[in-house]
Amino acid sequence: MKLKFIFLSLFLFVQSVQAELYIEIREGSDSALPIAIVPFANKSGSAVPYDVSRIIANDLQRSGDFDALSTSKMLSLPEQYDQIHFRDWRLLGQKYVLIGQLKYSAYTKKYEISYELIDVLTQQRVLGEVLSSGSKGLRKLAHKISDAVYEEITGVRGVFSTKIAYITLKQLTKNKQEYRLFVSDADGQNAHMIFKSHEPMLSPSWSNDGQHLAYVSFHTGRPAIYIQHVKSSHQRKVTSFKGLNSAPMWSPDDASLVMTLSKDGNAEIYTYDLATNALNRLTNHYGIDTEASWSPNGKEVVFTSDRSGRPQVYRMNIKDKVPERLTFVGKYNARPRFSKDGESLYYVHQSNGGFHIAAIDMKTSEQQVLTSTSLDESPSLSPNGRMIMYSTLRGNSSVLAVVSVDGGAKYFLPSDSGDVREPAWSPFLN
Amino acid sequence: MKKISATKTNNQTKIALLLDALKAIFKAKDKRFLLASVLLHIVLFSMLLISWQNSEPVKISSIPNSVQARVISLDELKALREKREAEQKKQIDKKNAQKKKQELKRKKELKRKKELKRKKELKRKELKKKKAREKKQEAKRKADEQKKIQIKKKQREKRLKEEQKKKEEERQKRERLEKIKQEKEQVKRQEREQRLLEKMQQAELETQRQFEAERVAKELSRQQRLSQEQELNEINKYKNLIRLKIKQQLHYPPKTKGLKVTVKVKLFSTGELASVTVIKSSGSQALDRAGLSAVRGVVKFPLPEDQALVDREFREIVMGFISP
Known part of the structure; x- marks a missing residue:
């Protein structure tokens, strides 16, 4: 009798649960x-x-x-x-x-x-x-x-207190120009220069502690990779091998850099241990391999390679060093950057005669073009993974622009410093 | 003398007889014939009277008797003689008497003629009066008769009408009865046919009933299904409307892709929010809050008009917010 009562109660409970109308909502408002x-x-x-x-x-x-x-x-x-x-x-x-x-x-x-x-x-x-x-x-x-x-x-940490680094090019005279490395608030305000050179500067990259910037500078007459302490402006040369020294990117633990070197005759991807100065060649192909960046877990790198004849994005585990092509849409896909969760990849994609920032879902391989500006380059993800800053051509000048990772929000950062390029979004700064 | 008297008596008797006859005649029922005969006699008698008065007096000549011889005795002869003489005397007396009588008769006749003429005149007048009366009477009679005829005719017509009516009624009654009879027969026949038909249809009906039962069951099932489908459609319609309302209010927080928060929404029958609570957290406070906020942001939830359906399905709603 007691058992029957329990079953009956259970049945009625299940019935009552089933009787409730269920509405599943998977979409939200398009507006903010x-x-x-x-x-x-x-x-x-x-x-x-x-x-x-x-x-x-x-x-x-x-x-x-x-x-x-x-x-x-x-x-x-x-x-x-x-x-x-x-x-x-x-x-x-x-x-x-x-x-x-x-x-x-x-x-x-x-x-x-x-x-x-x-x-x-x-x-x-x-x-x-x-x-x-x-x-x-x-x-x-x-x-x-x-x-x-x-x-x-x-529920997501804001990035309004973060910094950005970028390089400006100012034409001083007809034959004299100046490259400047700036650090500013994330909204472009409160900018201050941390390094300048009459020779080109490229690829600034924030260390994950937000204390240092790695970048490429030609100020000695040939390309070299430097690390500079942001506050003290103390600069250290990391590599200055013969040939290319470019595209440094801090590993998630800040222990090493991934970079492109052509010291062995061809542009290849290397890791550089900052403590031991040890190099580890990851790629070995006659094609150009460059613009590498780390996966969030630090076990993989993604990079640009023209080994297929056209620049495409590849992934490689730093242990087995087996490249895997990730992009197949379009003739040009380059400068890849992982999302913070590693589920998406953002890169420069050529389509409709222009270069745009695109995203690919790592699970479904679905590609989404996020920007409608042209000549977009150097995407850099905000530390909360919500925004991508990139440089693009606006009028006759290169400016910084921001797009949300879903492509919904877009804006430009004003600048009066000439061409603005190579943005790098800092990590969270305490 | 006696002979004359006898004759007279005889004549009177005849007249009396005639009168009796006339009386008898007068007693006859059919007065028309009596009247006609009287008139006829009057006419004839008048004609006779007129013709008799205009003719010459009739000469009475003795007609010689033929000699008849017979032997008779003296007594007889004497008797005969006496008789003859008596007869002669009688004859003479008679002749005298006749003469007197004739004279008297002539006088009487004259008187009678006068009287007769007077009477005749009187009679003529009376006759005229009578004729007039009779004519009047006749007219009256005729009128009466005509009236009677009319009455009779009317009566007859009435009777005829009544008879016709009666006949018509009888005919109608007969027809009615016939009709009723026919109808009854028709009904009986129809009943018989119906019974037959029913018997014939019974089996078919039985089969049809089975088919019908199956059809009805199917139809019922179909209608129930339709009703359920309609209700389901209505529910789905309002689920979608609610989803749309929620969607307008829902701002999924970033970095919550795939997370799901389940909330229980209680509504008043008016569609206003009674309460909303998280029954299963997503693990993201932001997503939980976004779900709650989206529900709270709906001022009035769209609900079906069917209050019973609202009470049954929409008073408590479980909503799952799955961040895209």
């Missing part, structure tokens, strides 16, 4: 998440050197994951929680509201920013913090808030 960044109330008593809330709104907007509401469309500008009219924000279709205040302490000579992120639908405070900084650090604070908001909502 609406968020209102209310201008922070200035309680400092004087003008603030940076519009913090504007920087935050721009950061989130550029990410492609958020759609920041224009201030002119806001029905009110609450400074604190109890001033929020949730019905208004809901009517405006906003999911979140960010409010904040900015104060200045004459005693510490620092600005204090307090902010709150409110979920409009639940009317709950989901994030809040008080940060302080000097006036020069306000921009950094703004990026920090952007990162926190981005991570709180998306």
Whole structure:
């Protein structure tokens, strides 16, 4: 009897479970998440050197994951929680509201920013913090808030506080030009030069600790690979073999570099142990093998090779050194970069008479062209794997551009430094 | 004298007889014939009277008797003589009497004629009156008769009509009865045929019933299936509408590809959200929050008009958000 009752209860439970309607949703809105960044109330008593809330709104907007509401469309500008009219924000279709205040302490000579992120639908405070900084650090604070908001909502760490490195070419005179290596905030602001040369500079690459940059410079008259400490600007030559010394890329553990050398007569892929200075040749083919980068786990490299007659992307395990061709669509596929999860590969793809940034799914081998600009080159993935920065031709100048990995968000980084090339996105910087 | 008296008596008797006859005649039922005969006699008598008055008096001549001889005795002769004499005397007396009588008769006749003329005149007048009366009577009679005839005719017509009516009624009744009879027969025949037909159809019906039962069962099943399909279509329709609404509100966080959060949504019958809870986390707080937020972002969920269907299917919905 007891057993029957148990079975009956179980049956009724199963029935009740089955009776519930189930709806599976695999698609989301094509639009970005609406968020209102209310201008922070200035309680400092004087003008603030940076519009913090504007920087935050721009950061989130550029990410492609958020759609920041224009201030002119806001029905009110609450400074604190109890001033929020949730019905208004809901009517405006906003999911979140960010409010904040900015104060200045004459005693510490620092600005204090307090902010709150409110979920409009639940009317709950989901994030809040008080940060302080000097006036020069306000921009950094703004990026920090952007990162926190981005991570709180998306679960993905924001890259607004990261840096980018890039090389500019400035024509000084008719016969004199200057190559400069810059490091700036991820939004292109706050740039400062760390090295310059009248000879070409190529392929900057951030170490994974964010402390060093490896790059190729011809400033000695021949190509050599250098490592430079970003803050101290201390530079160290790594390789300067005869022939090509190019395309250095830090291994995930920063213990070695993968690079292209032609010291043996042909452009081949090598790894270079930074501790022992040992080289390990990975490729051995009469075709040109170059532009190698590491897989996230550091066990594989992908590179460009024309061994098939045309530049295509190959993969190779650094132990067995057996190349595997990965790209088959198009005549030109080069400069591959793994996604952070290793599931996608981004590279330069030639199609429709132009060079574009494309992605290939490593499982399905489906290719997606992400950009519509032409002469795209040097893709570099953001540390959170959400954005790709690359250089492209805009007008008569080369500029930096960003595209989201799904191709949804695109923007250019303004520059007044001439041609801008060879971007490299830093890792997270603490 | 006696002889005359006798004759007179005889005549009176005849007249009496005649009168009796007339009376008898008068007693006759058919007065028309009586009247006609009287008139005829009157006419004849008048003609006779007229002709008699205009003719010369008739001369009475003695007609010689032929001699007949017979032997008779003296007594007889004497008797005969006496008789003859008596007879002669009688004859003379008679002649005298006759003369007197004739005179008297003549006077009487004259008187009678006068009287007769008077009577005749009177009679003529009476006759005229009578004729007029009779004519009137006749007219009246005729009118009465005509009236009677008319009445009779009417009666006859009425009777005829009644008879016709009666006949018609009888005919109709007969026809009705006949019809009823025919109908009854028809009904009986039809019943017989029907019974036969029913018997004939019984077997077929039995087969058809089986087929029909199967068909009905199939149809019922089909209708149930259709109904279920319709309901399923309705459910799917609103599932899609809800999915669309959710989709508009859903912003999958990055880097959650393949992760799934399952939430239970409770709705009011109006389509408004009662509650939403995570029943199986995706492991990503962002995705869990995105699912909840998407549900909360729908102001009113689209629901079918059928409240029973809403109560049965849509009051509690489990939603699985699988990040693409």
